[in-house]
Amino acid sequence: MSDPSKTNLITLTRHVFQDQVEHYKEASGDLTLLLTAIQLGCKFVASNVRKASLISMTGLANSSNIQGEEQKKLDVIANEIFVNALRSSNKVAVMVSEEDEEAIFVETQYRGKYCVVFDPLDGSSNIDCGVSIGTIFGIYKVRDDSEGEIADVLRPGSEMVAAGYCTYGSCSTLVLTTGKGVNGYTLDTEIGEFILTHPNIQIPSRGKIYAVNEGNSKYWDAACTKYFHSLKFPVEPKKPYSARYVGSMVADVHRTMLYGGIFCYPADSKSKNGKLRILYECFPMAFLVEQAGGRATTGRKRMLDVHPETIHSRSPIFLGSKEDVEDIEAFYRAEA
Ligand code: AHG
Ligand code: MN
Numbered sequence: 177m178s179d180p181s182k183t184n185l186i187t188l189t190r191h192v193f194q195d196q197v198e199h200y201k202e203a204s205g206d207l208t209l210l211l212t213a214i215q216l217g218c219k220f221v222a223s224n225v226r227k228a229s230l231i232s233m234t235g236l237a238n239s240s241n242i243q244g245e246e247q248k249k250l251d252v253i254a255n256e257i258f259v260n261a262l263r264s265s266n267k268v269a270v271m272v273s274e275e276d277e278e279a280i281f282v283e284t285q286y287r288g289k290y291c292v293v294f295d296p297l298d299g300s301s302n303i304d305c306g307v308s309i310g311t312i313f314g315i316y317k318v319r320d321d322s323e324g325e326i327a328d329v330l331r332p333g334s335e336m337v338a339a340g341y342c343t344y345g346s347c348s349t350l351v352l353t354t355g356k357g358v359n360g361y362t363l364d365t366e367i368g369e370f371i372l373t374h375p376n377i378q379i380p381s382r383g384k385i386y387a388v389n390e391g392n393s394k395y396w397d398a399a400c401t402k403y404f405h406s407l408k409f410p411v412e413p414k415k416p417y418s419a420r421y422v423g424s425m426v427a428d429v430h431r432t433m434l435y436g437g438i439f440c441y442p443a444d445s446k447s448k449n450g451k452l453r454i455l456y457e458c459f460p461m462a463f464l465v466e467q468a469g470g471r472a473t474t475g476r477k478r479m480l481d482v483h484p485e486t487i488h489s490r491s492p493i494f495l496g497s498k499e500d501v502e503d504i505e506a507f508y509r510a511e512a
């Protein structure tokens with residue numbers, strides 16, 4: 177008998193569909209089909225990212241987005257890939273993208289019952305030097321009696337039904353939760369399928385790594401200054417933490433999910449609400465981290481309990497190992 181892991185491949189589609197049928201008697205397969213469209217987007221982006229330098233897809237698109245950022249060519253093409261894949265899935269009513277100023281309301285004949293918020297290409301500043309980047313997405317179900325309106329996406333992250341990210345690095349790994357734990361699937365480019373490689377991801381309760389942009393130290397508040405100092409100059413016999421910072425949220429969070437530790441993008445005197453966007457960066461990552469046994473906070477409040485005011489609202493975020501996040505929360509309580 178050959179090795180079953182070689183002849184009984186558990187693809188993402190098979191894994192999600194089996195899980196849906198097992199847990200939801202009324203499962204229609206709609207979420208599975210929506211995730212198939214998202215997988216297509218991720219495979220397409222992965223392929224374009226890998227050959228970007230060869231097909232002159234690096235560099236700027238000579239356009240800016242609502243964030244006031246200069247869009248990279250891959251930002252624009254990744255966005256178009258996902259908007260088209262989601263619309264043609266017939267499962268989506270509302271889309272919110274980092275790269276589109278307004279929400280997209282899908283026309284009646286293509287409309288479905290899900291709302292997808294997404295960052296088509298996260299870590300754009302790393303594209304031209306080939307450092308890991310990714311895609312982040314969160315999924316809400318439209319509220320009862322709604323045909324799809326802005327109120328369906330201006331909701332706490334706790335109302336999301338699924339969330340995930342895909343890394344585009346030495347390999348492409350899609351990490352997903354549908355509310356019952358977290359699983360990781362690695363893209364086999366030869367057969368074009370995401371295969372289950374990281375079942376039931378659990379974040380260690382405490383790590384030894386912190387990730388923050390130290391270049392903002394001058395602007396940090398007292399809680400952050402004291403917290404990071406405590407990691408670098410711990411009371412004996414504790415050892416200092418290691419610093420790791422890729423500058424792509426997806427890469428920094430993926431490492432935190434697998435190795436433990438804490439990822440931080442604090443608010444500071446320069447950026448009153450921090451930099452990361454609530455709907456399509458903070459919420460999906462907070463959902464995944466909590467589902468993997470970790471914790472995610474604004475410093476003062478559970479991240480998933482935040483109620484976003486606009487589709488591009490920002491928030492400070494600290495996420496990762498439960499005990500590490502509890503430490504920073506204690507520093508914020510002490511400064512309250
Ligand atoms: P995006 O490329 O989607 O605009 O996101 C970039 C974000 C995030 O990926 C990362 O954690 C953060 O920007 C890094 O910001 P700094 O360069 O200010 O540290
Ligand atoms: Mn951007």
Ligand code: MN
Pocket residue numbers: 295297298299425457
């Ligand atoms: Mn991003």
Ligand code: MN
Pocket residue numbers: 274295296297298299300
């Ligand atoms: Mn982005």
